[in-house]
Amino acid sequence: MENSQLQRAWTIYRNLALLVGVALAVLTFIALPYEYLLGHGKTALTTAAWTAHGWIFPIYLLATLNLAGKLKWPVGKTLVIMLAGTVPLMSFVAERRVSKEVATTQS
Numbered sequence: 001m002e003n004s005q006l007q008r009a010w011t012i013y014r015n016l017a018l019l020v021g022v023a024l025a026v027l028t029f030i031a032l033p034y035e036y037l038l039g040h041g042k043t044a045l046t047t048a049a050w051t052a053h054g055w056i057f058p059i060y061l062l063a064t065l066n067l068a069g070k071l072k073w074p075v076g077k078t079l080v081i082m083l084a085g086t087v088p089l090m091s092f093v094a095e096r097r098v099s100k101e102v103a104t105t106q107s
Contacts, residue, residue: 003106006070010102013067014095016060017084021091023053028088060085067098071105 031046061082068078084094
């Protein structure tokens with residue numbers, strides 16, 4: 001496999017992992033308390049934000065699957081990395097670990 005293909009897959013995965021991580025953290029730690037703890041209920045803004053996250057997350061899954069194929073990850077590892085996008089802040093941890101793996105692969 002060409003190094004440029006791996007680099008492209010890595011860049012797409014990394015950007016999406018960060019985007020999903022930030023979106024999920026903001027939604028979890030700001031939008032949910034705003035809606036339920038403060039009693040404001042759903043607003044057009046929070047509904048739009050959850051909808052946007054719902055569209056971004058499947059793209060993150062595809063990017064993870066693409067990177068997993070290039071790095072020849074086993075199915076279990078691929079699923080764990082994919083699931084990291086469902087736990088607030090965990091996608092940052094997964095991205096950092098994947099970053100180290102990609103760096104050693106490219107060396």
